[in-house]
Amino acid sequence: MPFFRTATEVAAEIRRGTLSSRELTEELFARIDASDVNAVVATRRDFALETASKADAADGGGPLHGVPMTVKDAFAVAGLATTWGEPAFADAVADRDAVVVERLQAAGAIVVGKTNVPHLLADFGQTVNPIYGRTVNPRDHTRTPGGSSGGAAAALAAGLSFLEYGSDLAGSIRIPAAYCGVYGLKPTPGTVPLRGFQPPGPPAEPAREFPSAVGPLARSAADLRLALSVTGGPLTPSRRSRLADFRAGVVLDDPHCPVTGEVGTILSDAVDALAKAGVRIREGRPDGVDPVAQAEAFGFQVEWFFAAQEGREPPGADDQERRRAALGAAWARYFRDADVFLCPTVFTTAPKHDDRHRYDDQVFWVAQASLPGLPAVSAPAGGPRPAGLQVVGPAHEDDTAITFAELAADVVGGFVPPGE
Incomplete structure (x- = not known):
């Protein structure tokens, strides 16, 4: 069975009738049962197999026709508990799907189960909670897959799912994607609806927009595009269609959060390969962007996000919003002369499991895109x-970043299954 194929490829084969959705789903469940990664922690088998049989009998279908996939535990999935890794929510079975799940299924996907998260999604370095335990990195079980979408990234890397959906406030899609060697997209905030992405309880409407988003993880950049278009609607076309036409800003290190030698070598080689392929490289950050101040301001936004859940607003919020607006304007000016900005996703490869460590330093590089x-x-x-190359695009031009990542795979390399 093609467990490391892309969702786009698998959907095409199921539509043609050269691959059975039912057989694929049955084999995927067997693979999940045999796995010791502990990434997929809840399944709905009868529903999935019945839906897969219907997909095989159908004539044609949507862009994700018959594709078995998973979503992060934090999304409501009818018939499964939405636990957020909290024992008090262990029996909080959802009676309806999150918008993301509704839209994926309308496109033909079969959401077969959910993937593990850290307790209350409060750790972007590891994925462990009192209900389901610890998820390990499929490439090295002594190392973390990251968080909070760690189960999502691990499931893809281990061939336990064909597509995933996660969330990203403080790098919770991008960090696990980097550690597990898969693709992860934090879309422009507001692109994908958040309804059904919350702990059990009455729906809560945020008082303001925070720089958080829900988005896909996949084994190819093309799958990111497909998943985003299905869940967020039509995308603004990419600025470029050929790698050699792209203009890329690049910063690969910073004294305030230096990358390891291992990551530095991998990313330097990648940028050299892109330059040889014709990408016009421009060193340096946008004028007016201080990465240290940006990381500190983003830390305030994260604290504000959690305070808002309790109905509080921290002092200095108005000033922070003015700073965020000014930063957004600086990046908008920068993207007049550059198409993408390249930097590390995180300064190290996947570290060893360590429950004593908060991993706060991992946020420095993802803050470059999150705050604005x-x-x-x-x-x-x-x-x-694996090391992750972070491709940052202009606001509301998600497909420009996706397309660059897709084309870059030809010279940098893309997803590689564990052990290859």
Whole structure:
């Protein structure tokens, strides 16, 4: 069975009748049962197999026709508990689907189950909780898959799902994608509806827009595009269609959060390969962007996000919003002369499991896109232990970042199954 194929490829084969959705789903469940990664933690088998049989009998279908996939535990999926890794929510079975799940299924996908998260999604370094335990990195079980979409990234890397959907406030899609060697997209905030992405309880409407988003993880950049268009609607076309036509800003290191030698070598080699392929490289950050101040301001936004869940607003919020608006304007000016900005997703490869460590330093690089609300793709950049190249695009031009990541795979390399 093609467990490491892309969702786009599998859907095409099921539509043609050269691959059975039912057989694929049955084999996928067997693979999940045999896995020791602990990535997929809840399944709805009868529903999935019945839906797969219907997909095989159908004439044609949507862009994700018959594709078995998973979503992060934090999304409501009818018939499954929405636990957020909290024992008090262990029996909180959803009676309806999140908007993301509704739209994926309308496109033909079969949401077969849910993937693991850290307790209350409060850790972007590891994925462990009191209900389901620890998820490990499929490439090295002694290392973390990251968080909070760690189960999502691990499931894709281990061949336990064909597509995933996660969430990203403080790098919770991009960091796990980098550690597990898959693709992850934080879309422009507001692109994909958030209804059904919350802990169990009455729906809560945020008082303001925070720089958080829900988005897809996949084994190819093309799958990111497909998943985003299905869940978020039509995309603004990419600025470029050929790699050699792209203008890319690049910063690969910073004294305030230096990358390891391993990551530095991988990303330097990747940028050299892109330059040889014709990408016009421009060193340096936008004028007026201080990465340290940006990381500190983003830390305030994260604290504000959690305070808002309790109905509080921290002091200094108005000033922080003015700073965020000024930063957005600086990036908008920058993208007049550049199409994408390239930087590390995180400064290290997947570290060893360590429950004593908060991993706060991992946020420095993802904050470059998160605070101004820019779309960003973490793309595999090679190496025996994967390193992520973060491709940041202009606001509301998500497909420009996706297309660059897609084309870059030809010279940098894309997803590689564990052990290959």
